[in-house]
Amino acid sequence: MDHALIEKYAAPVPRYTSYPTAPHFSDEVNNAVYAEWLNGFRVGDQLSLYIHIPFCDRLCWFCGCNTKQTLKYAPVQAYLKRLYKEIEMVAAKLPHRLRVVSLHLGGGSPTLLQADDFARLKDVLRTHFDFADDAEISIEIDPSDVTSEQIKGMVDFGLTRASIGVQDFSDVVQKAINRPQSFEITRDVVEALRAQGIKSINLDVLYGLPHQTTERLMDTVAKTAFLQPDRIALFGYAHVPWMKTHQKMIDEAALPGTDERFEHAMLAADALVDAGYERVGFDHFALPQDKMAVAARNGTLRRNFQGYTVDPADAMIGFGGSAIGQNRDGYIQNVVPTGQYQAMIDKGELAVGKGYALTEEDRMRGHVIEQLMCQFSFDKIELVARYGDAAKAILREANLIAAQHQDGFIENDEHRFAVVGHGKPFVRAIAAKFDAYFGRGTARHSKAV
Structure with a gap:
């Protein structure tokens, strides 16, 4: 690569x-x-x-x-x-x-x-x-x-x-x-x-x-x-x-x-x-x-x-x-x-x-991140069924992330957002895009690979 x-x-x-x-x-x-x-x-x-x-x-x-x-x-x-x-x-x-x-x-x-x-x-x-x-x-x-x-x-x-x-x-x-x-x-x-x-x-x-x-x-x-x-x-x-x-x-x-x-x-x-x-x-x-x-x-x-x-x-x-x-x-x-x-x-x-x-938004974002980390994808329909109208903001973020992505690691449609192929080893980096707290404060982290 x-x-x-x-x-x-x-x-x-x-x-x-x-x-x-x-x-x-x-x-x-x-x-x-x-x-x-x-x-x-x-x-x-x-x-x-x-x-x-x-x-x-x-x-x-x-x-x-x-x-x-x-x-x-x-x-x-x-x-x-x-x-x-x-x-x-x-x-x-x-x-x-x-x-x-x-x-x-x-x-x-x-x-x-x-x-x-x-x-x-x-x-x-x-x-x-x-x-x-x-x-x-x-x-x-x-x-x-x-x-x-x-x-x-x-x-x-x-x-x-x-x-x-x-x-x-x-x-x-x-x-x-x-x-x-x-x-x-x-x-x-x-x-x-x-x-x-x-x-x-x-x-x-x-x-x-x-x-x-x-x-x-x-x-x-x-x-x-x-x-x-x-x-x-x-x-x-x-x-x-x-x-x-x-x-x-x-x-x-x-x-x-x-x-x-x-x-x-x-x-x-x-x-x-x-x-x-x-x-x-x-x-x-x-x-x-x-x-x-x-x-x-x-x-x-x-x-x-x-x-x-x-x-x-x-x-x-x-x-x-x-x-x-x-x-x-x-x-x-x-x-x-x-x-x-x-x-x-x-x-x-x-x-x-x-x-x-936890706030309800924390629970929703936590669910999305956990699904990505475990399954490399999350189900958009299931997310709306679980969190209602609040999920629409996450779906807009998902669409924007996918639209801006140029490396071929993401598939996105009306049903599913997924990390695919050679992107799977980098799932932590992609999950971080749904983290509303990432980059705040002085926290330092280890390498994603």
């Missing part, structure tokens, strides 16, 4: 795991507002829960998560004590006992938790929530620090899907990002999980890393596909040292340029398709029988703070420092510093740091 075209569409834009995106959250949404929102849940609402464990025993330089390094377990135990209390406090503000259909433990590294703490967390959660028999319970796993005892603890906790970060199997790349993790270690953990009956496994691969050549990336992709995970995420490394200062440890001169990043993304995607995976959105791949591949085919794929998902929940509640939740009213993010989080919980306060109260 032409260099100028790649540069044009690879300009930094949001990843759109929410709309509006997190830089537009404010402290106008506080504990009192969140308590009111919690009290507004309806009978029959289904919940997704996210629990953030913000600790690692090693700080990976590429990481964009809210986490801190610890070599002692005492800080983790102290944090868990407050986490249990937060769960109790939030559940007490709900008007009804609600049903959980999805639970995700993220980090940091949830695999720092010991088996006894997984058991305690399970007891606390099931004391306050009902879990569907087929609830998906997923945990992010670092293969380099997980033990057989911890795997058993996660299985007893109810683990149904394991999420494992691969990044790149090259020693050179691993050294450059401070992430030593051999293929053999990863393979052994995958095999151990399957031996314990865990059938659903997804692996994350990164392109755009320092010293990552085509040969090294394709070797990683081949080894990842050889393990036959149900899902593979192919993420572009987001170099944001102004937000994550530890990324300054990465030599920027060793990072691939925009054209090389794009080439790597396309080659890796083609290799995964050749290995039997179906494309899901712009950066996920799944085996044909996997629920995510099915959702992509039938139009029910969704997108939230974990990225692409088949989560059917009406709302998500986040627990722990920096955790984000979402519901009909808006978004909520807990305070980020773990010390501040724990102090607020100790005072008997909810730990909300900021959030965003």
Whole structure:
């Protein structure tokens, strides 16, 4: 593809795991507002829960998560004590006992938790929530620090899907990002999980890393596909040292340029398709029988703070420092510093740091952006049926965007606006054209490719 075209569409834009995106959250949404929102849940609402464990025993330089390094377990135990209390406090503000259909433990590294703490967390959660028999319970796993005892603890906790970060199997790349993790270690953990009956496994691969050549990336992709995970995420490394200062440890001169990043993304995607995976959105791949591949085919794929998902929940509640939740009213993010989080919980306060109260226009634009991100199109007739006359402004914007577009990536008629062909890898850039907040303020984003 032409260099100028790649540069044009690879300009930094949001990843759109929410709309509006997190830089537009404010402290106008506080504990009192969140308590009111919690009290507004309806009978029959289904919940997704996210629990953030913000600790690692090693700080990976590429990481964009809210986490801190610890070599002692005492800080983790102290944090868990407050986490249990937060769960109790939030559940007490709900008007009804609600049903959980999805639970995700993220980090940091949830695999720092010991088996006894997984058991305690399970007891606390099931004391306050009902879990569907087929609830998906997923945990992010670092293969380099997980033990057989911890795997058993996660299985007893109810683990149904394991999420494992691969990044790149090259020693050179691993050294450059401070992430030593051999293929053999990863393979052994995958095999151990399957031996314990865990059938659903997804692996994350990164392109755009320092010293990552085509040969090294394709070797990683081949080894990842050889393990036959149900899902593979192919993420572009987001170099944001102004937000994550530890990324300054990465030599920027060793990072691939925009054209090389794009080439790597396309080659890796083609290799995964050749290995039997179906494309899901712009950066996920799944085996044909996997629920995510099915959702992509039938139009029910969704997108939230974990990225692409088949989560059917009406709302998500986040627990722990920096955790984000979402519901009909808006978004909520807990305070980020773990010390501040724990102090607020100790005072008997909810730990909300900021959030965003949605307007009807936000919901409409969010729906359009989510449809583009998940299906590469939105149905104009369905949009009018859902939002009435208010949708006409979006339709006028869509027609203007299509009329001004000269690169062949958009198809537009009276029924449908679609991103097609070679435009699909650039869907974030096209979705951003429907973002009424993009370009406001000082928010900075990672490259769109």
